[in-house]
Each structure stands twice: as C-alpha cells, then as structure tokens.
Amino acid sequence: DIVMTQSPDSLAVSLGERATINCKSSQSVLYNSNNKNYLAWYQQKPGQPPKLLIYWASTRESGVPDRFSGSGSGTDFTLTITSLQAEDVAVYHCQQYYNSPRTFGQGTKLEIK
Amino acid sequence: QVQLVESGGGVVQPGRSLRLSCAASGFTFSNYGMHWVRQAPGQGLEWVAVMWYGGTDKEKYADSVKGRFTISRDNSKNTLYLQMNSLRADDTAVYYCTRELELEAYGMDVWGQGTTVTVSS
Numbered sequence: 001d002i003v004m005t006q007s008p009d010s011l012a013v014s015l016g017e018r019a020t021i022n023c024k025s026s027q028s029v030l031y032n033s034n035n036k037n038y039l040a041w042y043q044q045k046p047g048q049p050p051k052l053l054i055y056w057a058s059t060r061e062s063g064v065p066d067r068f069s070g071s072g073s074g075t076d077f078t079l080t081i082t083s084l085q086a087e088d089v090a091v092y093h094c095q096q097y098y099n100s101p102r103t104f105g106q107g108t109k110l111e112i113k
Numbered sequence: 114q115v116q117l118v119e120s121g122g123g124v125v126q127p128g129r130s131l132r133l134s135c136a137a138s139g140f141t142f143s144n145y146g147m148h149w150v151r152q153a154p155g156q157g158l159e160w161v162a163v164m165w166y167g168g169t170d171k172e173k174y175a176d177s178v179k180g181r182f183t184i185s186r187d188n189s190k191n192t193l194y195l196q197m198n199s200l201r202a203d204d205t206a207v208y209y210c211t212r213e214l215e216l217e218a219y220g221m222d223v224w225g226q227g228t229t230v231t232v233s234s
Contacts, residue, residue, distance in 0.1 A: 038218070040219070040220030040221070042158075042220075042221075044158075048226075049209055049211075049224035049225065049226055049227055050158065050209075050211075050221075050224055051224070052220050052221060052222045055219040055220040055222075056219060059219075061222065093157065093158055095158075095220065095221070097213065097218045097219075097220055097221075100163065100173050101160050101173060101175055102148070102160045102163070102221075103160065104157055104158040104159070104160065105157070106157045107157040107158070
C-alpha cells in the first residue's frame, strides 16, 4: 500500500498570511503514460464531509477559490493557501488514487493564529 | 442535483451486524466506482471498500474489514450498500459514501453527509 504522510499535523497561521501543507507518498504517484500525478487534496470543516479541492496535484475543482493551489510531482506535494481567510479553518487531507487501496494522509489541522 | 445520502447507522453491540445504504441521485450511477470511507472519532479518513461498475476486479476491501464487510450495489436503484458483520469497537466511525469517475479518475468529487456507526455493549 502507498503510505501518505502529511506535515505538519497542525498549523496556526494569521489571517491574510500564507499556509503551506506538505504531503509525501511512499512511492511515486506519477503515471508516466500521461504525465499526471494521481494526488488529490480535500478540505474538511468541522461536522462536514470532506470536499475535493484539488486533483491531478494542481488542478482546482470547480468553485474552489484561487487562493488554494497545489504543486509537486512524484512523491512530494504541497497545498498552499495564500492570504488565509477565516473560513479556511479546517482539516486538510491528501489522498492518492494511483492504485488500490486508495490511501489518505493523516490530516493537517489548520487554525487561525 | 448530484447527491449521495447514507442511512442505516446506529448503535450496535460487538459481534452484531449492520447494513448501510447510500442512495445516489443526479448523475449516471454506472459511470462511477463507489467507495465507503470511514472516520473514527477525532481521527483521519480511512478507505474501507470500493465497488467498480465495470472491469474484472470489481470489489476491493481494506485489510481491516476484509472477510467481515461486503460491498454491493443495485444499479437499478442507484444504491450502494455495505453489509457489516462481526462488528468490533474499532469499527465505530462516521461512514461516508463517495464516488470516483471510473474511466478517468480525478479523486472523490462528491461525498454524502455520513452515517454514524457506534459499536458498544
């Protein structure tokens, strides 16, 4: 199974500042045939189900604000939130869909400083 | 609109069974693989099982539930099921139903609100 490891486990950032969350996979999730990274990011607010934010490591889902961006390739990925807003307080999860079983990172809790 | 609605959760004693359902609407059910993902209290997301519509390897399970849980789908009713037998305390979680496009996956783009399963004596 591909192990997904996120860092940090929790993060406190001031409003308007940048938040950066990292995700590392135990093996590459890059398909050479189409040059796509099979990596997604989800946002989960308290009491709500996860919401898909980013797929293919860097493609924003429809309706997701452009302050959210994803980057990385192979085994190392980053979710960046520029200019943090109060409504961004949530737990963020990365997930690989390169193979089965689908696996998630342990989650990163983002709070306001 | 596109929607997934889970039901069937509750409080059950260890060793007993429970069947979860997930009613899908607003999209072509047969175009999607359907997953169950769970989240124990205060914990992260754990993938449980998937059932694909096409292909030869249609069902897959997490090792933690293999042999105890069975996933199935009724495509005529646009409904996904999870039969959970021999339940244990560590199966206590919110169970989410979610979908993944089968021919070109791009993550799990729609999730239900979840149904809570509590295993306790």
